[in-house]
Amino acid sequence: MSPSPSSGRATRFAVVGNPANRRVTLFADAVRAAGLPAPRVLPWADVLRAGASFRAGETVRIDSPGENAEADRLLRGTADGARVEGTARWYRAFTAAVDGIGRAAREAGARLLDDPGELAVLFDKRLCHGVTAAAGVTVPASPTSGPRAPRPSCWEEVRGLLDGAGLRRAFLKPAHGSSASGVVAWARGPGGRMQAVTSAEQDGDGRLFNSLRVRTLRTEREIARLVDVLAPDGLHLEQWLPKAAQHGRAADLRVVVVGGRATHAVVRTSRHPMTNLHLGGRRGDLARARTAVEAAGGRWRDALDACERAAACFPRTLCVGVDLLPRTGWRRFAVGEVNAFGDLLPGLTGFPGGGAEGQDAYAAQVDAVRREEAADAAA
Template sequence: MPRFAVVGNPENRRVTLFADAVRSAGLPAPRLLAWADVLRDGARFTPGEIVRIDSPGENAEVERLLRGAADPTRVEGTARWYTRFTAAVREVARAASAGGATLLDDPAELAVLFDKRRCHGVLRTAGVPVPESPTSGPGAAAVGSWAEARSVLGAAGLRRAFLKPAHGSSASGVLALESDGRGRFRATTSVELGPDGSLFNSLRVRRYGSEPQIAAIVDALAPDGLHIERWIPKAAQAGRVADLRVVVVDGRATHAVVRTSLSPMTNLHLGGARGDLTAARASVEASGARWTDALAVCEAAAACFPRTLCVGVDLLPKTGWRGFVVGEVNAFGDLLPRLTGLPGSGAEGLDTYGAQVAAVRSTQGKSGTYRARP
């Protein structure tokens, strides 16, 4: 039987939901290695263990160790977080190899997934439809200030664009920018700009119409790296903009949820709400497209990361549900509680974590050894 080990935060529901799925499959409870302990003292594994690397988020002490910030609500410091996190993942991989364990998450692929510029470039090179971006790929110029961002936006002809921290997550630090073409800008974001110029995450989406305020935010974010991409006009459902989070497990789209919002950001913690997946599928097919083609786009995106068991793909439906582009691919995009698998996916009746456990058992097969896809 598979023996799982999880590197994660013990109190996090991601860890508890995965452990529940393992036990529900009749397997021994996974061995837990707390991120705080791993970051301080390293990790050790035993022969045959299957190692899941889970999100280090939502833990103040782990955030301090990775980002160096005493206040976990601060937005800045994502470059330091990225450097320390990817180094820690490489150390976990070395420990797994030394102990005869197997990883479910590839360190090199995680390093790409947590750099929006590199990830966007990999997807584009593979022919996966993505929004136009002047900052993606190895040859793109870095953006180091609002003045440079403004220049890049103008040169690319982008009057509506998303500006994102290169290593951010959960919409932290993201600005939806609009220009009237006459030099005036407006930004929609969850960033709260402090009186001293500090940036804080907020659960309230707000709008800034003053360019000096926008410049202050972007200039504070720029040292950590910035990614810019075209703002794709998205389809609507019940008067709200809509997109989809599609979970791909072992190369197959298994779960999907519609996310709707009155703001450009559909993240559920920012006021987004789950939409109607059946209605979304009907809208896709009414437009003349095929639902299977939408899922195939997600599977093509996941195929760019073949040594990572599970990813969450943000699929952006164009206006009228006519075509799709991939906004992002998320390494830890499987937190969709109580959502069961799509019909015909092979994960019917299983949540996202149960589907991953089942995929490992299936891949392990008669050999008794789990092997990642080549």
């Protein structure tokens, strides 16, 4: 095994994650491929029950607690991963846990790759939007942006904020949600008629469940019934921007930023407002997107700069995934979200000129850690 250039010995990783999850196994593969010892994995369920314990000199990666029924039960109070509600409880439990991880790492003399305070912002869309907007990043307009903005608790309050902001099309997003869970794409048409597109479904008792089937609500009564269940967990409202298209499908991009540099990107296309792949989205053609930007008189580098500026708002977190929204015509862009665990892009290697050509997102992160350690040692 090759030693770490910073210390004369191999970098030792510890990962807080779910051992069988592909996020953890793909990262472990990248670590071993670099000639380093396999990472020590601390299961999320164990950390949530009893806290974390690290060893001096370890480099600690905090990974997603998702896709594990026991971790989900401990965080949200239910092991049913299809349920939408419970995100506020999840957020309180998750941020308390990562605070504990941070204390344990400091006490042990371990290095964290994910800052607990920044994770708390990244997992509150209202706070994240406010931070990026304050940094001059172009983002969709929002009446719930920042810590002092209104926090609607029901449909009537949501509608009042939408009216007050002059929004006729908006995304209503659970503040602590992920993977489009509970997201509602709302629009008001002529005569005040409303409709909303969502993958959330209600059972006879009003409980919300995620579905792989995107459906349309066509009356305000249906929309109000759904939003009244979502709002108590916290909602973020933001303008629904008209997006560019590829092959007749709405398109956006997930851009991975590692160590401050955009390294990987995937185009996501869909016939629905949500482009998530599990909801029927498809990977698009990145080269075609770059060509479209340049043909419109824009610069691809400007799009990447927007992602890097958004990531720079979180300087103590090694890697984030930025959702980049290309406006109609491919010349202008806005940042929709910044995701703490946005690096799961299986089979995708770095784009040309990004500094991670031939590497997947996990290999790029391992390489970035080793380069940072070498720079620290040389300083």
